[in-house]
Amino acid sequence: MADTEGESSQVLRVSCADKENQGSYEPCHKKAKLSDPSLDSTNRLEDRLNGILCCAVCLDLPQTCYQCTNGHLMCASCFNHLLADSRIRDETATCPNCRCEINKNNCVRNLAVEKAASEMPVDCHLCNLRLPRFQMSNHQRHLCQERPTVCRYARIGCRWKGPHQALSEHESSCVLPSKSGLEIMDALEAFDMRQTEEQKLYKTVFSLLSFEKITFNDLQLKPYRTEDFITQLFYESCRFSAFGYQWSIRASLNYTESKNPSHSTRRSMQYQLSLKTASPANPIRLHFLVLKGPYGEMKLNPIIYEHEFSGKEPDSGFKEMPLADTSECNKILAMKTISLRAILFQVVG
Ligand SMILES: [Zn+2]
């Protein structure tokens, strides 16, 4: 035992002595400091601050920042994702750092971190210009010379696309303005068709608004689980009345499970309108749509569905709840209830 120790310390002495003999010996950390020019003091402070201010899950700097009761940071999107995952698995959500319980009541925003993160520099991915984060979206939308632009004659058929800095050169040589009316007709017709398509929804809504029978109800959908072998998460509203009948709305979740909350998985919701009054005398033809309720937070695109409800067919069948994306779906799952405004139009005759 003693021999081995002696041997190893001897080896150590020899190796140090070797370096001294070569005349270049310095402690390793000091050497690194001198030889790596990229590690100047501002860079290291920035990196250190990045490590301190970043989200514990995705490691990005948070724009909106929440913290657990012990002060660990999560960006809003990861916070909602953790809460949504726990809702799906019927578990208590916990902080990824310290495992304390997290929910909408005990986690608060951290404004100092949000402000500090917004001051941290970031490179424009188009022109590489380094700016504070809070200036980046304005820079990329209005100022960046490399931002993608289209020709001012796009609406009469020019398909040129390119960086903003090349725009004036293109426009001065663009052939579209010198074309005849006949030559640009096709482009104008295509443009009109797109516009008509966009206006269709609004026209439908306005014509529905002049229907004789319209109701709207503000609903709170509460989560519940089925008692099946594989339990499934549903949301359901209380019964509400419209046109002298009882109705309810039920929503369900579509998703693919992922262990890691920072992995984005496609999640979406569907809903169905159900007639709760047994055997109505006549079939009831409705147009219906859901919008976000008052004080609701999610982004919901309006889509109008149609169904004829009867004793035989009391359910509309599940329809897509038109949420913008998975993060909007997580926002809903992170809340205690879903707040919706359901608008029903009865088609008479
Ligand atoms: Zn995050």
Ligand SMILES: [Zn+2]
């Ligand atoms: Zn924590």
Ligand SMILES: [Zn+2]
């Ligand atoms: Zn730029």
Ligand SMILES: [Zn+2]
């Ligand atoms: Zn052009």
